[in-house]
Amino acid sequence: xxxxxxxxxxxxxxxxxxxxxxxxxxxxxxxxxxxxxxxxxxxxxxxxxxxxxxxxxxxxxxxxxxxxxxxxxxxxxxxxxxxxxxxxxxxxxxxxxxxxxxxxxxxxxxxxxxxxxxxxxxxxxxxxxxxxxxxxxxxxxxxxxxxxxxxxxxxxxxxxxxxxxxxxxxxxxxxxxxxxxxxxxxxxxxxxxxxxxxxxxxxxxxxxxxxxxxxxxxxxxxxxxxxxxxxxxxxxxxxxxxxxxxxxxxxxxxxxxxxxxxxxxxxxxxxxxxxxxxxxxxxxxxxxxxx
Amino acid sequence: xxxxxxxxxxxxxxxxxxxxxxxxxxxxxxxxxxxxxxxxxxxxxxxxxxxxxxxxxxxxxxxxxxxxxxxxxxxxxxxxxxxxxxxxxxxxxxxxxxxxxxxxxxxxxxxxxxxxxxxxxxxxxxxxxxxxxxxxxxxxxxxxxxxxxxxxxxxxxxxxxxxxxxxxxxxxxxxxxxxxxxxxxxxxxxxxxxxxxxxxxxxxxxxxxxxxxxxxxxxxxxxxxxxxxxxxxxxxxxxxxxxx
Numbered sequence: 159x160x161x162x163x164x165x166x167x168x169x170x171x172x173x174x175x176x177x178x179x180x181x182x183x184x185x186x187x188x189x190x191x192x193x194x195x196x197x198x199x200x201x202x203x204x205x206x207x208x209x210x211x212x213x214x215x216x217x218x219x220x221x222x223x224x225x226x227x228x229x230x231x232x233x234x235x236x237x238x239x240x241x242x243x244x245x246x247x248x249x250x251x252x253x254x255x256x257x258x259x260x261x262x263x264x265x266x267x268x269x270x271x272x273x274x275x276x277x278x279x280x281x282x283x284x285x286x287x288x289x290x291x292x293x294x295x296x297x298x299x300x301x302x303x304x305x306x307x308x309x310x311x312x313x314x315x316x317x318x319x320x321x322x323x324x325x326x327x328x329x330x331x332x333x334x335x336x337x338x339x340x341x342x343x344x345x346x347x348x349x350x351x352x353x354x355x356x357x358x359x360x361x362x363x364x365x366x367x368x369x370x371x372x373x374x375x376x377x378x379x380x381x382x383x384x385x386x387x388x389x390x391x392x393x394x395x396x397x398x399x400x401x402x403x404x405x406x407x408x409x410x411x412x413x414x415x416x417x418x419x420x421x422x423x424x425x426x427x428x429x430x431x432x433x434x435x436x437x438x439x440x441x442x443x444x445x446x447x448x449x
Numbered sequence: 450x451x452x453x454x455x456x457x458x459x460x461x462x463x464x465x466x467x468x469x470x471x472x473x474x475x476x477x478x479x480x481x482x483x484x485x486x487x488x489x490x491x492x493x494x495x496x497x498x499x500x501x502x503x504x505x506x507x508x509x510x511x512x513x514x515x516x517x518x519x520x521x522x523x524x525x526x527x528x529x530x531x532x533x534x535x536x537x538x539x540x541x542x543x544x545x546x547x548x549x550x551x552x553x554x555x556x557x558x559x560x561x562x563x564x565x566x567x568x569x570x571x572x573x574x575x576x577x578x579x580x581x582x583x584x585x586x587x588x589x590x591x592x593x594x595x596x597x598x599x600x601x602x603x604x605x606x607x608x609x610x611x612x613x614x615x616x617x618x619x620x621x622x623x624x625x626x627x628x629x630x631x632x633x634x635x636x637x638x639x640x641x642x643x644x645x646x647x648x649x650x651x652x653x654x655x656x657x658x659x660x661x662x663x664x665x666x667x668x669x670x671x672x673x674x675x676x677x678x679x680x681x682x683x684x685x686x687x688x689x690x691x692x693x
Contacts, residue, residue, distance in 0.1 A: 320559070321549070321558070321559045321562070324542060324546050324549070324550060325550065325553060327539070327541060327542060328539050328542060328550050331539045331540060331541050331542070332537055332539060334501065334521075334533075334537075335533065335537040335539070336550075336553075337501075337520070337521040337522055338499060338501070338521050338525060338530075338531050338533065339525065339550055339551055339553045339554065339599070339603070340521075340522050340525040340526055340553040340554030340555075340603065341522070341550065341553045342522055343522075
């Protein structure tokens with residue numbers, strides 16, 4: 159039982175990272191009807207920015223974090239202008255290929271600039287963790303969970319209780335109608351990309367001390383997050399969060415009780431089961447369109 | 450006074466020319482109805498006015514200034530609000546939020562716009578009980594009310610209405626046209642596109658008939674309606690109209 163609680167804590171921690179990256183997928187998908195296959199690379203680039211600032215340049219951790227966030231906002235902006243905007247009137251396929259191209263470019267540009275060795279990013283806190291009863295709470299996992307809760311709460315408030323949030327929702331539901339009302343559609347999509355790059359980046363920075371910072375970290379996180387969005391119901395915000403957490407918990411328990419080498423396999427086994435038996439996901443088809 | 454003037458308008462979708470040299474005027478304070486069969490170019494004309502499609506040639510003057518090839522965002526800021534065919538209510542937003550967003554062409558905080566949206570329910574009492582319902586849960590008639598209310602939130606000088614009666618039960622169609630009359634009474638100019646000629650002309654000060662992307666004729670409603678040949682050729686005939 160104690161071990162189960164411990165595993166649950168770790169699973170929620172890693173699941174929170176998947177949830178954040180999944181949120182990035184969902185927001186861009188809702189705004190542009192396209193899956194951004196470079197979403198994982200946002201996490202990888204942000205983690206490398208942290209390594210450059212906090213480890214190589216030995217800047218304070220909080221300053222490195224702010225610089226990395228600034229870099230991610232800029233990357234989101236450039237990504238929108240370079241990868242999405244020129245293709246916005248085309249079908250979804252050219253845009254998807256464009257995001258795959260961007261993902262390969264970002265991974266290889268990082269490889270060219272930084273080399274293939276995995277890097278280590280220290281955690282935010284000096285204290286490694288605290289013992290609460292039978293469970294040892296690792297400080298980095300606590301931070302991940304806390305930041306995820308704050309971000310999800312912020313996002314809920316932003317989308318549901320601000321006028322600009324409503325305009326973002328309107329844009330994602332019907333771009334042409336939004337433009338007829340005077341909503342600046344191009345600016346709304348720009349905001350979506352910047353926001354998605356930021357939450358992807360935050361996820362990468364949070365998970366970096368738990369994993370190694372490597373070129374491949376982006377694609378492995380993105381695959382899990384992508385699975386999480388499908389399990390949750392594609393395009394659904396709550397589904398992305400639930401799907402991410404569920405996946406983190408399942409893979410942690412699977413690794414502990416069944417097999418460590420097959421850890422990644424459990425996530426995809428769940429994905430395959432969902433695709434066969436409930437392809438619309440947990441929250442799929444909640445909003446149907448009436449003629 | 451002429452509020453909207455369309456001069457020799459040509460609109461193409463790729464190779465296909467949908468409007469070939471259309472010229473017409475809309476006077477301030479009037480309801481002007483564009484009639485015509487499917488594919489006559491009525492919706493395309495409205496889409497060109499609101500900036501959804503750039504004209505290939507010709508000009509569109511609003512209040513004397515050219516708005517041809519302006520972006521939709523710029524056109525609605527100048528005071529032209531387009532309620533498109535199919536209503537296009539945002540499915541995942543509530544009725545009240547849909548209506549509030551109609552004011553996106555002007556400044557105003559959520560508080561002010563929320564109050565204005567609440568006032569809008571006085572003109573549309575039928576949808577007041579559904580103010581917090583999501584757009585997709587509404588019936589076609591309710592969606593049409595929301596779409597018109599949202600269009601009015603822009604405080605337009607010119608309201609473009611595309612097929613507001615499409616797919617609605619007769620009693621709902623009557624309600625929609627009562628609202629159009631009320632909008633006119635409050636001083637907003639309306640350019641209405643309709644296939645339902647009888648209803649379309651019943652509220653109009655002037656009517657135009659489009660045929661294959663060209664202006665076939667124009668006149669006052671009773672002139673158009675009184676002409677047997679015109680009625681048979683362009684307005685679906687007396688029998689079809691009598692069923693409405």
